[in-house]
Structures are given as structure tokens and as C-alpha cells.
Amino acid sequence: MKNLSVKIGDLVFRNPILLASGTVGYGNEISEFTDLNKIGGIVTKSLSLKPRKGNPPPRVVETASGMLNAIGLANVGVEEFAKNKIPYLKKYDTHLICNIAASSVEEYVECTKILTGEEKISAFEINVSCPNVKDGGLEFGNNLSAVAKITESVKAVTNKPIIIKLSPNVAKISEFAKVVKDSGGDAVSAINTLVGTAFNIRTRKPKLFNVRGGLSGPAIKPVALAKVLEIRSKVDIPIIGIGGITSWQDVIEFMIVGATAVQLGTINFINPKASELMIKELEQFLIEENFNNISELIGSYII
Amino acid sequence: MKNLSVKIGDLVFRNPILLASGTVGYGNEISEFTDLNKIGGIVTKSLSLKPRKGNPPPRVVETASGMLNAIGLANVGVEEFAKNKIPYLKKYDTHLICNIAASSVEEYVECTKILTGEEKISAFEINVSCPNVKDGGLEFGNNLSAVAKITESVKAVTNKPIIIKLSPNVAKISEFAKVVKDSGGDAVSAINTLVGTAFNIRTRKPKLFNVRGGLSGPAIKPVALAKVLEIRSKVDIPIIGIGGITSWQDVIEFMIVGATAVQLGTINFINPKASELMIKELEQFLIEENFNNISELIGSYII
Amino acid sequence: MFITDAIVENKTELENQIFLLKLYSPEISRNIKPGQFINIRASENNFPLLRRPFSVCDVEGDYFFVMFKIYGEGTLYISRKQNGEKINVLGPLGNGFNLNDNSKTALLVAGGMGSAPFSFLTKIFSDKKEIHTFIGGRSSHDVIQYGLKNIYISTDDGSLGFKGNVIELLKNKINNFDKSELKIFACGPTPMLKALKEFALNEKIECEVSTECGMACGFGICQGCPIQSANDENKFLLVCKDGPVFNVKDIII
Amino acid sequence: MFITDAIVENKTELENQIFLLKLYSPEISRNIKPGQFINIRASENNFPLLRRPFSVCDVEGDYFFVMFKIYGEGTLYISRKQNGEKINVLGPLGNGFNLNDNSKTALLVAGGMGSAPFSFLTKIFSDKKEIHTFIGGRSSHDVIQYGLKNIYISTDDGSLGFKGNVIELLKNKINNFDKSELKIFACGPTPMLKALKEFALNEKIECEVSTECGMACGFGICQGCPIQSANDENKFLLVCKDGPVFNVKDIII
Ligand SMILES: Cc1cc2nc3c(=O)[nH]c(=O)nc-3n(C[C@H](O)[C@H](O)[C@H](O)COP(=O)(O)OP(=O)(O)OC[C@H]3O[C@@H](n4cnc5c(N)ncnc54)[C@H](O)[C@@H]3O)c2cc1C
Numbered sequence A, B: 001m002k003n004l005s006v007k008i009g010d011l012v013f014r015n016p017i018l019l020a021s022g023t024v025g026y027g028n029e030i031s032e033f034t035d036l037n038k039i040g041g042i043v044t045k046s047l048s049l050k051p052r053k054g055n056p057p058p059r060v061v062e063t064a065s066g067m068l069n070a071i072g073l074a075n076v077g078v079e080e081f082a083k084n085k086i087p088y089l090k091k092y093d094t095h096l097i098c099n100i101a102a103s104s105v106e107e108y109v110e111c112t113k114i115l116t117g118e119e120k121i122s123a124f125e126i127n128v129s130c131p132n133v134k135d136g137g138l139e140f141g142n143n144l145s146a147v148a149k150i151t152e153s154v155k156a157v158t159n160k161p162i163i164i165k166l167s168p169n170v171a172k173i174s175e176f177a178k179v180v181k182d183s184g185g186d187a188v189s190a191i192n193t194l195v196g197t198a199f200n201i202r203t204r205k206p207k208l209f210n211v212r213g214g215l216s217g218p219a220i221k222p223v224a225l226a227k228v229l230e231i232r233s234k235v236d237i238p239i240i241g242i243g244g245i246t247s248w249q250d251v252i253e254f255m256i257v258g259a260t261a262v263q264l265g266t267i268n269f270i271n272p273k274a275s276e277l278m279i280k281e282l283e284q285f286l287i288e289e290n291f292n293n294i295s296e297l298i299g300s301y302i303i
Numbered sequence C, D: 001m002f003i004t005d006a007i008v009e010n011k012t013e014l015e016n017q018i019f020l021l022k023l024y025s026p027e028i029s030r031n032i033k034p035g036q037f038i039n040i041r042a043s044e045n046n047f048p049l050l051r052r053p054f055s056v057c058d059v060e061g062d063y064f065f066v067m068f069k070i071y072g073e074g075t076l077y078i079s080r081k082q083n084g085e086k087i088n089v090l091g092p093l094g095n096g097f098n099l100n101d102n103s104k105t106a107l108l109v110a111g112g113m114g115s116a117p118f119s120f121l122t123k124i125f126s127d128k129k130e131i132h133t134f135i136g137g138r139s140s141h142d143v144i145q146y147g148l149k150n151i152y153i154s155t156d157d158g159s160l161g162f163k164g165n166v167i168e169l170l171k172n173k174i175n176n177f178d179k180s181e182l183k184i185f186a187c188g189p190t191p192m193l194k195a196l197k198e199f200a201l202n203e204k205i206e207c208e209v210s211t212e213c214g215m216a217c218g219f220g221i222c223q224g225c226p227i228q229s230a231n232d233e234n235k236f237l238l239v240c241k242d243g244p245v246f247n248v249k250d251i252i253i
């Protein structure tokens, strides 16, 4: 039996496969396809203090091997989440990571405070990088001292691990990872979506109501791998790799460049069984390549 | 007859289609497929003061709807270029734009000085953004004052238009475009490649000798469009749009978000006739949509 | 919901660029209802990346039908599938038409490819209700009558039937029917649904419409397909999960 | 150089996952020489994005042949092409084998799919030279003898012919030939070419090798395919343009 488990701080994940924020809602629909008990964990859609309606349509558009989304952080808000979504998720023996988005440091803190008492929540992932909200999202993700402030402030109100989800739309992502580490953050997630757009050439209007959206899917995998590698080679902090993963091979590739765990995003829309299916194949790979623990792969690149 | 010509400063291009640096060498091979007399212009492979051998293989690898390259600026050097490449290009009635890469401000200046006397050269495109050279490339592209310095210094030694080719690997590309404008630059090209990587999961080695490379091709088009739109909406400077163009529709899309002209890169490898073939279709589009001049499309987005 | 490889049993080109696919899949065929849809993976690779949604057009035992028009890359690829090939489908998705109302007469109103879901609905309603079908198209080539009955046709160019749009045609004919016993079921482009909503509300005729929206997932996890609720200003409904069929009263078109 | 749609005339699976395609294209067939290659577009869309390079395996009038093994996505797609379908090809590319030397005997040395270019070379050399062909494979399934003659076989697992690698086999047999009249033509994986180079230089036998390298364009515009020149430390040659066939003396393998 090969050991697929990985650790981030004191959290032990049964395998490195998590489901990414915004691509599985609050878990109920995807659980019809994937047995959540079999995967490492699930990250919620970004939650804000108050429910958010999100952007008008069109919110999604396909691009070459990718898609743009401008959902606008549509979510039920932390209270409704605690009341009506957590009970369902409690049925599953999997790590629940709560992703939080906010437009001020205070709002991040308040959301965390409200939720930190929930036993089911294993960790918080702080989204400082959503490019779709005009009132803050991108600004925080691009500002080192804002990221430091958010990390510290949120750490101060919870004992649960804090994972900061970094924006790729910066020149040096490792500087942000360093700030997270120095501010007491437990891990970073990399990457969120790249800023992109698309226009209809006949109407000359944007294909997204919000004009700009976030690019995800296989198209961005090379960029995501480079960001993970950059962080890994410069900062000693656990990394959750995200971006364009569609196969077990991609999972391995992310781990090799330095990810301790990974999150699957866009692939869930195409094959909501993907996460569960990868697990067997990961084990097979360990057998073929003679590893006992998948964690041996983390940052095992040979340059 | 529809008018496909566009202007950047005093330069008139017969149509907005140029061929991008590093994807057509010095024009001789591609001229077997595309009549260079029919297109707007051709940008040379980045030239440095001395010839550069470039990186060992592997230099290229395919990714989802894209490719990574780490050529390492292999080029013949400015002198050999002037002596042996320009004479061939003189046969064509098309704009020759010389792309220059260097590892110091002085080297940029010297290259420009050496070439500025060549009548055939219509403009210089200054590559401050090649991510593949360790001794400077990326640093310049990420540093506002370096970009200012380079622009000014190069402008000082030539009367030809100076186009600065911007790196997309920055948080706010429009800040760089602004600096170019303020330093006397005539136009910007956007974008160069995104930093990316890929690893072989069996050997755990990078698929590129240089580890990191530049991502190009359709995968990056949404990012490139967003960068062009960002510049267009913040800075009043002509933009040459680049990134993932494979069809005439893509050309129109770039013009709508603000590009005055475009460059074709990766598509030349797949269909070296692409540039010439697009021209007829652009004209057809103008007829269908009732434009007389293609330049009416520039920045014509409706938001 | 199932993810399954359906097998192409037959492919017919009904009109230029409009295809009818007969697909073998007991899971889908035995569980899907009129107005529900399936999400098709057009290729095995990243191009096209996302699935493409299609209404179920008809069901015969273990077979279901999809009727579609070539629109872009995805539909082009699907149109090239040969008999015996597999097509990966996810479904049944969404909520179909309400099959349990007690109206006596159903008016089916379709614009263009909007006729796709009505063959199946016609079959299910046949022994319960009187059915009349209104189809509008730009020209005669857009009017697909497959599996429909008591058909009234309009075309924008007048090449077939009434010259004008299908809502105009419906207005012309509405007095032929006893309004108190009527219900309208509609599917088509947004401007048509908009005009229809106004008409139905004015005339106080019950009306369900099948809506469309760009989708990424098709089953409620991406939040990509919002439609404004008519009952709560602060709420978007999801076309894929709360729809695609809605009572016109519940949405703002 | 042409960019043209070649038409699939015939497809044969020679071994499991190894195919021979017969393609109609007068432009390519009438202009290509042994050792040259063509660059194939595996699909019309962005996936796979780049063309895939293949040696010309043989030519018959207006037809040329490509022999390939399924390796990844690109070769998989090409293997699915049906008779009558078009395949977009760009070529002829690169420099082939030197056909004008005056050696009396040609030893063709192939590793795995490296036998691909030798059917055509055999045909061209047949009336000029004596030909002997050495083929190595991991097992008998990797040994393709299509269009070759006077064949000596090695397999790593001993399932066919000599147990060992093809260079060992060549060394065993070399004394059967008059070295002064010999020339070696080789194609195969880099380690094989490396061993062969050493052998050929030691034995002072003229030797040309067909090399491989990841490519983006195939015709000299991307600089993606360097190979170290043996004559100038500061120079890379391009496999696609200066090669793929080189005299072993000119390159560092
Ligand atoms: C619930 C539902 C049921 C549908 N049923 C049918 C049907 O029975 N027959 C039929 O011909 N068409 C139907 N459509 C429309 C069909 O999904 C689109 O024509 C198809 O997705 C176009 O894909 P493409 O790749 O050919 O076009 P592309 O232009 O390449 O697609 C581009 C993108 O736009 C989206 N898109 C394009 N057109 C539409 C559209 N009209 N509605 C929603 N998204 C669109 C696609 O999802 C895709 O991501 C239905 C759509 C929905 C939402």
C-alpha cells in the first residue's frame, strides 16, 4: 500500500487532491459524482460577510484550452453558509477549507471570527486575488503590506491554519509568499486566475458583462507551474498548486515543482468525477516509480 | 476598395499585420510562403551587440493551445545582420522593424547607433521583456525606471520611431506604457511571452534546458487582449497587439480593444502563409460591417 | 445524473447544417424528461474544452435524440461523429416542463432551434392534451417540424407560412383557442421569449419557457448561468439548475 | 517547400501502434528525397497546436509514405485518419542523405522507428550500391522491415535475431564487409547514434546520421532545434534546416 497522504502544518490530507474554490459550490452537486470521502478536501466558493448576488450574465466564456469567468463572487454569505451548508458537508470525512473574500481587512477578520467556531472547518483559505471585484480584490493581491496585514489579522482571530491564495497577476509571486510566511500564514495557494478578456467582433462588446474575467484551465498550467516553482525555490512555505490540472500526470508535475497538495478547478465542470479517478492512478505511479510516500515527490525536481 | 492602412507616428503600414520577433528569423525562410510585399511589416529576431549562440536544447515544448520557448536570444548580432541580412530584406517593399535585446542600457544604445544609419530599417522595437536571459531581460521589463532610461537613451541616438516591447509579467502593464510615453517612446508592443514551465514526470527534469520559458500561442490570447485593453484605457500611445493570434478574427479583436497594428508569432510555425491569407478576410469584414478604414476599429470597443 | 458514453446509432441531416442524432444510452433515455438537457463533450481533448448543452429532442426506449445546428467548433465536431462512435454525455440536467398541469390545450411555441425539445413534449402530451405548434424561423430552412403536430409556421422572409415572427402569428391565431384551457410552452431566442412573456402576461395565459445561457458546468457548480429572478431583486436563479424551464412569471427576460 | 493537403490513400497497421500511411500529393512526392521530412498538422484546431515531423518513408509516383508509431496526442490523431481524408503537410524539409557519394556498399543502421527513412533510401540506392540493413528494437514488435533488404536484426530481449543492441550487432558483422568501400547511413535514438559515431570514427567509416529534436516550425524560423556543431564551439546547427541528416563528423551527439 502506497501512502498518498500529505501534511500542511498539522493537517493531514488523505491525498493531495482538493477541489478548488468556486468550482464546486458548497459540495452538494459535485458529491453526486465524486465521493468526497475519498479526496483530500474541498474548498468552498469564496464567502463574504453578506451574501453577494454576483455579476449579471454573461459570466463565462470559453477560450483556447481555457475559460474566462467573471462570476463576481456570487455566494450565500458566511451566515447562511454556516447554517445551511456546513451541516451537509459534515456528512463527509474530508477536510473542509473555507475560502473567504472580502473588501477590507476588517471584513476578512469578521468572516473568520464568525466561522472559526465551526468544528467542521479545517482551515481558511483567504482569497486576496479574485480579479473580479472592483472594491478591493485585485488591489490586495498586488500589495505586499495589505497581504501582510490580512494574514496577521486573520491569524490573530483563529487557531485554524491560514492559507493565503495568491494572485498570479504580479511580477514576483515569491515576494508575496514570503510576506505570508513572515506574517504567520501557514501555506499559500497558487494560482488564482489570470486576468483576461474576450470581445465579440461583430457587436464590439465584451463577451463578459464584467469586461474582464479570470482565465483558468489547461491554458494556464505552464504559468501556474512556473509560479509554484518560483515560490518553492525562494520561500520555505507549503504550497497548494492550482491551475489547469486535468490529469493525474498534472498532479505529479505540480508536486515535482513544489506543491504539497493541489486543487482541481475547471476540470470539475468537464468531468466532475476527475478527482476521484486520479487517486488510483497516483498510486499506480508511485508503484511504477518506486516511491512509498507521495510526499517524496514534493519539490523533487532535478535541475 | 477598403483602406487597410494604419499609422504609427509617421509610419504608414499598408495593413496592420506584422510578423513578430523571433518567429520569422530574418525573413528569408518565411518569404517562401508569404509575400512580404503584401503585409505591413516584419520584426527581426532580437538582435544583440555580439552574436549569441542561445540555449542548448530542448528549447521548445508544446503545451495546451500554446508552446514554451527558451531559445535564449540566439541571433547573428547586429553587424552580421547589417551586412548579410538587410540586403535580402531590401528586396521587399515592407517595413523592417529591428528588434533589439541587450543586457545594459549602453548595449541598447550601441546596437541602435550601429543600425540607425540603415535606410531599410523603419523603426526599432526594443525588447525589454525577454524572460530567457539571465543577465537582464526580465529585470528591465519589471523596472519602471530602467524602461524609462532605455527609452530615453535609445531615442537620443536615432530619429527612427522607438517601439518598446512590454513584458506581460508585471502587475500593471499600463504603468510601463505610461513611462514609455513620458520618455518619448513612439509606441508599445504588447505582449511578449508569459513565464511558464513544464516538467517530465518520469525524469523529474524540466522539459526546457533553461527550465523556464516563454508561453505563446492561442492559450495567452485572453491575457494579451486584457493587457492591450488596460493600456488603451489608461495611456494614449499606439499599441501593437501580440499574443495568440491565429485568425483574421483575432486581428479584429485586438484592434477593437485598442491595437493599431498586430504581430503574428506562433502561428507562423504552423501556417507560414497565415499573414497573407488574413488580408483578404480583413477587407471582407470591413465590407460586411460597413467600415471604410480599418483604423476605425482601433479601440472601438463598446463597454 | 450520469456521466456516460452514449453511442451514435444514427445521424440525419434534417436541413443544411441541422442534424438529428440518435444516441444509445439507457441511463439517459430512461431518466430524462422533456425540457431537460444533457451536456455533451464534443472531443476528448482540450478543444473544445467545455461541454455543450443540448435539449433532449426525443426518446425511444433506450435511445434519445438530440437535434442541433452547427454553430461553432463544438457543434461542428459533434456533427462529424459517425455511427458507432461514442459521445460522452452528462445528464439528465435541469428541470423540464411541468407535465402535470391540467390545461387542456398546449401551445408549443418555437423559434429556430427552439423546436428541439418539443418532439419529446409532443409525445408525452399526446394522449393528455390537444397540441398546437407554432414555429418561427428566418426562412423555410430554419423550420424543423420533426415530431411535431398541428403546425403553424412563420418565417421572417415569408418563404414558408406567415411572413413575420412567430409571436405575431400566435397573436393572430390566439382567438381560435379557449384561453382558459390553454398553456404555452416555449423555447427560442431571448427576444422571442421577451415578447412572448409580455403577451402571455397580458392575456393571462400560463406560460413556461425554456431559456438559454452560456454555461460552464451545466449542473450548478460554476454559477456561470444566472437569470434574474422576478420575485426577488437580489437573486439570480441558475438556468442550468433552477431552469432551463421557468414559468415566465418567475424570471426577468 | 509546399503547404498542401495530402489525401490518405491507404493506412496499414504494420505492428501494434505502428502505422504506414500512403498519401497522395504530387508536390511532395515529386520533390522529396530520402532523409528529408515533412511536417504534419495533426488536427485543424489548436490541439495539438504544432505540426509533427516525420521522415518520408517511401515514394511511389504521386504518392509518398509515412511510417510512424503512436507516441502522444499528435500521432494518435494522425493514426485515426481515414482513407480519403486530408492531412495538411508542409515540406519537403531539411537535407536528406547524400545520394552522390561513391561508396560501393551502404550499411543502413536503424533503431526502432529509425527504419522509417530507409525504404526510400533502399529504393534509390538499389541499382547503385550493395545494401545491408541493421535494425534494432526492444522486441520483435519494434522491428519494421518494410521495404528493406539484406536485413540483420537485433532485439534487446532476444525475441528476434541477435540479443543485444544494433551497434553491437554491427560490430560483430563489420568484418564481413570491405571497410574502404563502405558507408553507414543511420537513424535512431540519440544513444544509438552516439555509440555509432564513436564506432564509425574509430573504424574510419564514413557515416551519415539522421537526428531528431523537438521542433516548433521545421523550416528554420523558430531556432527551436539546435545541435552542437563539432567544427565550431560557438555554433549550433539547426536540425530542421542544416539536418536532419548530418555527417557524424559535423555534430556533437
Ligand atoms: C439548456 C440549453 C439547451 C440547448 N439545446 C440546444 C438544442 O437542442 N439544439 C441546439 O442546436 N442548440 C441548443 N443549445 C445551444 C447550444 O448549446 C449551442 O449552440 C452550442 O453550445 C454552441 O457550441 P459551439 O461550440 O458550436 O459554438 P461556439 O461558438 O464555439 O460556442 C461558444 C461558447 O458559447 C456558448 N454558446 C454558444 N451559443 C450558445 C447558445 N445558443 N446558448 C448557450 N450557450 C451558447 C457555448 O457554450 C460555448 O461555450 C442549447 C443551449 C442550452 C443552454
Ligand SMILES: Cc1cc2nc3c(=O)[nH]c(=O)nc-3n(C[C@H](O)[C@H](O)[C@H](O)COP(=O)(O)OP(=O)(O)OC[C@H]3O[C@@H](n4cnc5c(N)ncnc54)[C@H](O)[C@@H]3O)c2cc1C
Binding pocket: B061, B062, D037, D048, D050, D051, D052, D053, D054, D055, D056, D067, D068, D069, D070, D071, D072, D073, D074, D075, D076, D113, D116, D117, D211, D212, D213, D214, D215, D244
Ligand atoms: C526530422 C524528424 C523525423 C521524424 N520521423 C519520424 C518517423 O518517420 N516516424 C516516427 O514515428 N516518428 C518520427 N519522428 C518523431 C515524431 O515527430 C514524434 O514521434 C512525434 O512528433 C510525436 O508527437 P506526438 O504528438 O504523438 O507526441 P507528444 O508527446 O504529444 O509530442 C510532444 C512534443 O514533443 C515533440 N516530440 C515528441 N517526440 C519527439 C521525437 N521523438 N522527436 C522530436 N520531437 C518529438 C513533438 O514535436 C511534440 O511537440 C521524427 C522526428 C523528427 C524531428
Ligand SMILES: Cc1cc2nc3c(=O)[nH]c(=O)nc-3n(C[C@H](O)[C@H](O)[C@H](O)COP(=O)(O)O)c2cc1C
Binding pocket: A020, A021, A022, A023, A045, A046, A069, A071, A073, A099, A127, A130, A165, A191, A192, A193, A215, A216, A217, A218, A220, A242, A243, A244, A245, A263, A264, A265, A266, A267, C216, C222, C223, C224
Ligand atoms: C467559475 C470559477 C469560479 C471561481 N471562483 C473562485 C472563488 O470564488 N474564489 C477563489 O479563490 N477562486 C475562484 N476561482 C479560481 C479557482 O479556484 C482556481 O484558482 C482557478 O480556476 C485555476 O484553476 P483551474 O485552472 O484548475 O480552474 C474560480 C474559478 C472558476 C473557473
Ligand SMILES: Cc1cc2nc3c(=O)[nH]c(=O)nc-3n(C[C@H](O)[C@H](O)[C@H](O)COP(=O)(O)O)c2cc1C
Binding pocket: B020, B021, B022, B023, B045, B046, B069, B071, B073, B099, B127, B130, B165, B191, B192, B193, B215, B216, B217, B218, B220, B242, B243, B244, B245, B263, B264, B265, B266, B267, D216, D222, D223, D224
Ligand atoms: C520561438 C519564439 C521565439 C521568440 N523570440 C523573441 C525574440 O527574440 N524577441 C522578442 O521580442 N520576442 C520573441 N518572441 C515573442 C514573440 O515575438 C511574441 O511576442 C509572442 O510569441 C506572443 O505572440 P504569439 O502568441 O503570436 O506567438 C518569441 C516567441 C517565440 C514563440
Ligand code: FES
Binding pocket: C214, C215, C216, C217, C218, C219, C220, C221, C222, C223, C224, C225, C238, C239, C240, C241
Ligand atoms: S452552468 Fe454552471 S452553474 Fe449553471
Ligand code: FES
Binding pocket: D214, D215, D216, D217, D218, D219, D220, D221, D222, D223, D224, D225, D238, D239, D240, D241
Ligand atoms: S524547428 Fe524551427 S528552426 Fe528548426
